[in-house]
Amino acid sequence: MLRLDPAALGELVAGRRVAMVSGTNGKTTTTHFIAAAVREALGPDTHRLVHNADGANLHGGIASELSQQPRADLAVLETDERVVADLVRLGRPEVLVLLNFSRDQLDRHHEIKGLGRSWRDALAAAGEDGPVVVANADEPLIVWAAQTARKVVWVDTATTWTQDASLCPQCGAPLLREQPERGADGTLTAGGDWRCSRCDLAQPPAAYRVVGDTVVRPDGSSVTPQLNVPGGFNVSNAACALAAAELLGVDPEAALTGMRTVTAPAGRFGTATISGSTARLLLAKNPAGWAEALPLATSETVVLAIDSAAADGRDVSWLWDVEYEQLTGRSVVATGPRAQDLAVRLAYAGVEHRTVPDLAEALRGHPAPVDVVATYTPFQRLRKLGGL
């Protein structure tokens, strides 16, 4: 791809109202939620909206989308973590949604704190011209990065994944967490508030709160998103999207009506026919994403597709940070170029499996619908195979 002059991106954004979304997991779906909310509010004027719906979220992808719709005055942009600082500087966004920070592609981003620092510095530099940030209060690194923004709307997303944050991003001391809440069946229902054991960094009080299937708004009213995409993490994404939509001036009921039209954002959670089998496609890019996606894979046979191309991360060691043990007793098909690494992981997890490296072949001959969980590169190939 052409190396884009960052100034060109600034020119393409100029004159538009911009909302951007970043984070490791959930940015495509959350961006779709916000775009759908805005579209609902625009009614017949949807041509005013530009949205990089297919997840092309680097400088070039964003610029290409913007250049195709020069007249759209509202831009809802999924933004790669590495592009956030540039776009804050050049794009003067009105709203910036920061979802979460998780280790991902460690062969390229060996330390996630550096990315957080780039966000923090960009927001500090933007000062009073900077965006209002909608930020996940459950994530210490997000909170630290967002602190320098002129205004932050904190969202308590009821996140339960804590394995990427054990030290304070501000001072390096251990973080403390309240005991997480558990439901009657023992599953985690809330991650528990956190604070630093040494400095003053702590979970900020939230304006929006996820409570089970509902979102509590700043005025105390409770709304039920009733989404058409699965998973508690999508309720969290919807809470962030709702906050962003309201900042853009969208009525909350209209925002939710719009969000309910989102069914398969860039193929995620979509169902397709591949090699004659019915397959639902779930994307999981890192241990945090797998922790969310695997419980959604409820079919008797589950297909897991692994690759180690640049977009997947070339080191597949992360397979050992995913609790595949939960698939014990199910029928698992390991596929993709790194299927054999997964096969060894499954053997040590005590999970019965077949290894079929070819994706199309792995999807052949399933009489009942199968859930497929895939890393980025095989996910895109499966979308193509299924026409999603």
Added chain:
Amino acid sequence: MSTPSLMNDVAGTYGPGDGPRVEVVLVYQSLLGIYGDRGNATVLARRLAWRGFDAVLTVVEPGDPLPDTGQVYLLGGGEDAAQISAVRALQADGGLHRAVDRGAVVFAVCAGYQIAGRTFTVGDPTVPGGEDQVIEGLGLLDVTTTRGPRRAVGEILSRWRRSSGAPDDADDSALLSGFENHGGWTRLGPDAQPLADVEVGVGNCADGTEGAVNGTVIGTYPHGPVLARNPALADHLLELALGEELAPLPRPEIDALRRQRLAAVRHLR
């Protein structure tokens, strides 16, 4: 308030448990756990259980004392701040030194390997306040780590010296495969022996050696996790800890993975 309790998924008792009890201790997963190295603990516990041992996997976090009952202690890779936090907690605890004194095995990967040495250097010259800091290690291995001229990232293949201390050319079972990802370059002192000789990759400091051995303390760079990709090394650790020879454990899926990774990395050469 309490520190997060992680790893509930892997800690516990493995296998039938008719045989002797063997305890594997995974040290500070919350600090040294970002590169999947907990897999080394899963591999050791399972390989013990498959052989009928009563395998117990204990996960210990900073603030809790290291148990004095373990036969194998595992350290993994982590970020700079976590690495400093981990080494200070281990120095305060002292349990790892006691374990080595009574002959237990310490297997340390990447940041864990650096921690086990005499000193290591952290810092990020690209950020303000990121100046180099030299940190005192545990001194369990006669190695010193400083910042290298470039980050070593990629598949690595080395030939294990086994116990003989000489390269073992007999067959592919002595080849160690993994993925290295480290900015520190490690140099061995006179008391440490290299674990292996590099065929593809950087290893300790691009001097042709990889890892270090001091008695029952072994340090190495590769993730993978390295014991999942190299079952012979996993069994060597167990034999060292138990003082007995173990029967082979044929697993066709591991053989297939090794063939695949060796072919892939040799293609890079």
